[in-house]
Amino acid sequence: MNSKECTKCLKEVPLSQYKKRKDTSHGFRRECNACLEAYRKIRLSEPTKREKERQRLREMRANQTPEQRRTYNDKCLAYYSRNKSEFNRRVRQRQAQLKQAIPKWANTEWEKFLMQEIYHLSSLRQEVLGVEMHVDHIVPLTSDLVCGLHWSGNIQIVSAEYNRSKSNLIWEYMP
Numbered sequence: 117m118n119s120k121e122c123t124k125c126l127k128e129v130p131l132s133q134y135k136k137r138k139d140t141s142h143g144f145r146r147e148c149n150a151c152l153e154a155y156r157k158i159r160l161s162e163p164t165k166r167e168k169e170r171q172r173l174r175e176m177r178a179n180q181t182p183e184q185r186r187t188y189n190d191k192c193l194a195y196y197s198r199n200k201s202e203f204n205r206r207v208r209q210r211q212a213q214l215k216q217a218i219p220k221w222a223n224t225e226w227e228k229f230l231m232q233e234i235y236h237l238s239s240l241r242q243e244v245l246g247v248e249m250h251v252d253h254i255v256p257l258t259s260d261l262v263c264g265l266h267w268s269g270n271i272q273i274v275s276a277e278y279n280r281s282k283s284n285l286i287w288e289y290m291p
């Protein structure tokens with residue numbers, strides 16, 4: 117293996133242009149140095165600039181021809197199949213994180229039912245409205261300030277766009 121596909125630009129890039137990383141199966145970072153540098157610049161700059169980059173990517177996707185979109189989707193799908201175990205590991209990690217955030221008093225059948233209904237309602241809304249919806253924690257589960265709880269009273273169903281726009285440091289009704 118002399119090169120691999122970068123997850124950001126989706127180009128085949130020589131391995132010499134990747135930073136090493138121990139916790140991946142191939143031992144390299146997922147994104148090439150050029151993309152890493154571009155991302156670092158965006159991250160260090162104003163949040164508005166970051167938002168602009170997001171907007172640019174969103175628009176790029178929206179303006180793709182059906183043919184380009186198909187190619188893009190195929191590449192994403194192929195990437196997923198090649199890295200299934202890594203994806204699954206992250207899903208399991210997230211599930212463990214959620215489980216840990218369930219308070220003892222919420223470990224009931226009723227609460228389990230409520231949570232199932234919430235996730236179901238979210239996907240129903242997504243289907244009916246045609247807008248991507250997220251099940252979101254009002255007080256964030258992980259932030260430098262707090263550790264919110266994973267229970268029905270700390271859940272809201274919001275549009276993915278709104279969810280992406282907020283940080284995990286501030287939230288509505290923040291004391």
Ligand SMILES: [Zn+2]
Pocket residue numbers: 122123124125126127129147148149150151
């Ligand atoms: Zn790249």
